[in-house]
Amino acid sequence: MRAVAVIGAGCTTFGEKWSSGFRELFVEAGALALEDAQLSGEKIDAMYIGNMSAGRFIEQEHIGALIADYAGLATHHIPSTRVEAACASGGLAFRQAVIAVASGMEDIVVAAGVEKMTDVEPGASTDTLTGAADREWEGFVGATFPGLYAMIAQDYMHRYPLTREQLAQVAVKNHYNGARNPIAQYQQEITIETVLKSTMVAEPLRLFDCSPITDGAAAVIVAPLDRAREFTDTPIKVLASAQASDTITLHDRRDISTLDATVAAGKKAFRLAKVTHKDIDMVEVHDCFSIAEICAIEDLGFCRKGEAGKFTADGETALGGKVPVNTSGGLKACGHPVGATGIKQVYEIVQQLRNDAGKRQIENARIGMTHNVGGTGATVAVHILGRV
Amino acid sequence: MIGTKCETCQKHFFPPRTFCPDCRRSGRIVSHKFAGFGTIVTYTVIHTANEQFEAFTPYVLAIVKLDEGPRMTAQIVCKPDEVKIGLRVKSVFRRIATDGESGIIHYGTKFVLAE
Numbered sequence: 001m002r003a004v005a006v007i008g009a010g011c012t013t014f015g016e017k018w019s020s021g022f023r024e025l026f027v028e029a030g031a032l033a034l035e036d037a038q039l040s041g042e043k044i045d046a047m048y049i050g051n052m053s054a055g056r057f058i059e060q061e062h063i064g065a066l067i068a069d070y071a072g073l074a075t076h077h078i079p080s081t082r083v084e085a086a087c088a089s090g091g092l093a094f095r096q097a098v099i100a101v102a103s104g105m106e107d108i109v110v111a112a113g114v115e116k117m118t119d120v121e122p123g124a125s126t127d128t129l130t131g132a133a134d135r136e137w138e139g140f141v142g143a144t145f146p147g148l149y150a151m152i153a154q155d156y157m158h159r160y161p162l163t164r165e166q167l168a169q170v171a172v173k174n175h176y177n178g179a180r181n182p183i184a185q186y187q188q189e190i191t192i193e194t195v196l197k198s199t200m201v202a203e204p205l206r207l208f209d210c211s212p213i214t215d216g217a218a219a220v221i222v223a224p225l226d227r228a229r230e231f232t233d234t235p236i237k238v239l240a241s242a243q244a245s246d247t248i249t250l251h252d253r254r255d256i257s258t259l260d261a262t263v264a265a266g267k268k269a270f271r272l273a274k275v276t277h278k279d280i281d282m283v284e285v286h287d288c289f290s291i292a293e294i295c296a297i298e299d300l301g302f303c304r305k306g307e308a309g310k311f312t313a314d315g316e317t318a319l320g321g322k323v324p325v326n327t328s329g330g331l332k333a334c335g336h337p338v339g340a341t342g343i344k345q346v347y348e349i350v351q352q353l354r355n356d357a358g359k360r361q362i363e364n365a366r367i368g369m370t371h372n373v374g375g376t377g378a379t380v381a382v383h384i385l386g387r388v
Numbered sequence: 389m390i391g392t393k394c395e396t397c398q399k400h401f402f403p404p405r406t407f408c409p410d411c412r413r414s415g416r417i418v419s420h421k422f423a424g425f426g427t428i429v430t431y432t433v434i435h436t437a438n439e440q441f442e443a444f445t446p447y448v449l450a451i452v453k454l455d456e457g458p459r460m461t462a463q464i465v466c467k468p469d470e471v472k473i474g475l476r477v478k479s480v481f482r483r484i485a486t487d488g489e490s491g492i493i494h495y496g497t498k499f500v501l502a503e
Contacts, residue, residue, distance in 0.1 A: 123439040130438055137403045138461045141484060141496060142434065142441045147449050150432035158430070158473050202449075203433040203468075251451045251459040256430055 001102040003225035005235035006385065008037025009350045011343075014216035014335030015185040022058050022116040023070045029217035029340075030071050030112060037221045037231045041072055044221075045106040047080040050093035050113035051339035056128040057117050067112070086132030087288060089113060090218070090342025091243075091372030091381030097222050098241045098383075107223060113340035114217035125213050129338070132375040134249045146210055146289065148250050148376045150202035153291040155256040157204065159306070162294065164204060166309035168195035170290040171208050171332050173318050178329025180319075180359035185214055185335030195290075209290040214335035218343035220350065225388070234354045239273035239367070240384040242266070250376045259377035262299035266382050269369070270301075273384040277301055280323060280384075281365040282352055284345035286373035287330040293317075296371055297325060300382075319360055327352060327360045342372035342381060353387050389479055389497060391458070393420035400456040424479035425502065426452040429459060433468040440485040452477055452499055463498045476502040 010032025012025055020028070026049075034041060049067050054060045068080035083093040090113030097111035117125055130139040133148055156162055172192055178184035190208065198207035221231075228235030244264035247253055254260055270276065283300070287293035294308040302323050303311040311317060317325035328334045328348035331341060349368035351357045357365075367386040373379070391402030395416040399408065402422055408415025431450035434441070441447070448464040448471045464471055465480065477499035484496040 123442065126436070127438040127440075139438070140494065141461055141498075142437070142444070142447060142449055142463050143461055144434055144436065144438055144441075146436065147432050147434045150434075151430040151449070151451055154432055154473070155430035200433075200435045202435060205432075249461065251429075251461050256451065 002104055004098050004101045004222050004238040005225040005228040005388065006220050006238065006346065006350055007223045007228050007231040007235055008033045008039060008221040009347045010036055011183055011218040011347045012216050013183045014214050014337060016118045017215040018118070020215065022054065022060065022114065023066070025116060025215060025217040026067050026112065026114045027070055029114070029219040030110065033110065033219035033221050039108065039221065039231055042076060043108050044073065044078055044110055045108050046078055046100055047110040047112065048093040048096040049080065049082050050089035050342055051082055052084060052086050052089050052115060053128050053131065053338070057115065057125070058119055085379040086374040087286065087338050088342060088372045088374030088379040088381050089339040090344070091370065091383070092342070092379070094220065094343060094346055094383065095241045095243055095381055098238050101222050101224055107227065109222050110219055111222060111343060112217065112219035113343035115337035115339040116215050117213045117337060118215050122213065138249055144202060146205055147202040149289040149291055150205045151250060152257055152295065152376070153204055156291060156294070159257065161306065162309035164196065165192055166313045167209065167290050167294065168192045169312050170287060170293045171195050173312065174287060174326050174330040174332040177319065177327050177360050178333025181329050181334055184329040184333050185212060186329070186333045205289055205291070211288045211331035211336035214337040216335060216337035216340050216344070218340045218347050220343060220346050235388050236350050236353050237386050237388050238383065239275065239386045240269040242268035242272060242382045244268070244380050246378050248375065248378045253377070257295060258305070259295055259299050259373065259380065261377050261380040262296060262371065262373065265380045266300040266371070269382040269384050275367060275384060279367050280369050281367055282324040282327050282349070282362045283369040283371065284328060284330070284348050285325055285371040287326055287332050288336060288373070290332070292373065293325065293330065300371060319362065324362055327357065327362060342370070345370035345372060346383065346385065349385050353385060389422040389424050391420050391422055392417050400458055402454060402458045402460055422454055422456055426454040426477055426499070428464070428471065428473055428475045428477060429453050430473060431464065431471050440487070465498050465500045470501065478502040
């Protein structure tokens with residue numbers, strides 16, 4: 001297999017983007033990535049697009065071709081493939097692009113993600129997201145996505161010493177980082193009180209424990225590492241790409257509070273990259289809910305099970321902590337345009353490794369990790385990226 | 389509550405499975421009637437619901453471990469402050485949701501407190 005590098009990365013601002021349609025979002029992110037790699041469109045060999053549910057959000061399917069067309073590549077007839085794994089669609093699109101280049105099948109490949117979520121009413125978007133769980137045996141009986149993660153939180157708090165304040169600190173920390181990220185949906189700092197006084201969504205989770213509904217797109221370009229310097233002075237090497245699956249329902253998991261797919265993909269990624277936890281300078285984890293970040297940092301092995309609340313409250317996951325988590329602001333503050341999230345995580349790590357992360361820059365960042373979850377843990381993609 | 393059971397390893401499945409994940413092709417799946425009793429593993433109280441359930445909030449949702457072994461997600465018919473992890477529950481056949489005023493009425497399993 002060939003070594004693979006990221007040679008370009010682009011991302012739209014995230015938010016409720018009333019003036020941009022699905023196509024405009026994607027074209028903007030793609031153009032930024034191409035510009036970043038100083039690459040012209042005709043050099044692209046293939047595209048993989050992460051998108052969860054354009055069918056329900058904008059009633060459009062056949063996203064691969066649509067995007068190739070609006071990227072001005074229809075007459076180039078390149079393969080363009082949509083990848084869907086709910087909230088992990090972006091992470092899997094990136095992995096497919098890496099596999100395509102590593103295998104030698106393609107050279108210059110775009111991995112992108114896009115979601116336009118605000119064209120439907122909130123009730124409809126909540127219902128669409130429930131499709132990431134088991135529609136027949138969870139959604140049908142009244143489960144919502146926040147409801148499922150709330151049941152993880154309830155189980156976790158019953159078994160481990162996690163306080164409501166420690167859980168809120170996840171959102172407080174991610175808003176602090178988001179306030180230092182110019183593409184973030186929310187660039188305001190909040191306090192623990194903001195979280196504790198927000199509307200109850202599904203007990204014990206409140207509004208500020210939940211990631212928002214977001215429009216946005218992100219794109220990265222991957223190429224063989226030995227060609228990377230044709231396009232950039234700062235290629236970022238893909239040290240590991242790992243993916244794992246688990247039961248679609250939460251109730252069938254071995255342990256409600258452990259995402260075994262995170263454990264499996266994380267272990268494999270560390271093994272492939274030949275690095276240890278101490279080598280990771282920062283990690284973007286899938287904090288769709290505050291409890292999800294607590295589980296993620298434990299399941300990836302950054303602290304022991306049951307200790308993530310204290311670890312977070314002690315500032316170990318903050319900028320300057322032992323392992324800064326979600327320097328972008330995470331899904332909570334940067335926003336969560338579902339299919340784009342996995343690519344945005346890679347984008348953020350690339351910014352950090354190139355020393356381009358501005359006010360949220362981690363000093364001497366050399367190796368970073370991304371962790372993207374589909375559903376309540378039925379799909380997980382973990383990537384490790386490093387400076388060359 | 390009709391689920392399935394694998395006669396090779398005696399494992400019960402609800403929701404029903406037609407393929408035993410442990411015995412795989414050597415599994416022998418047969419229909420099985422569940423007693424309908426279980427224990428609450430975890431729960432939440434839903435305050436913000438999907439479209440079809442907006443009229444019912446706040447309602448209690450839980451993961452129930454059935455006495456035969458499998459776990460399932462279901463609503464618990466009780467007041468939000470009555471639910472606790474570890475409580476015994478019993479299944480009941482109830483209306484789950486309605487597709488608008490003149491649409492299809494969905495029925496399914498909910499649980500009531502058994503103690």
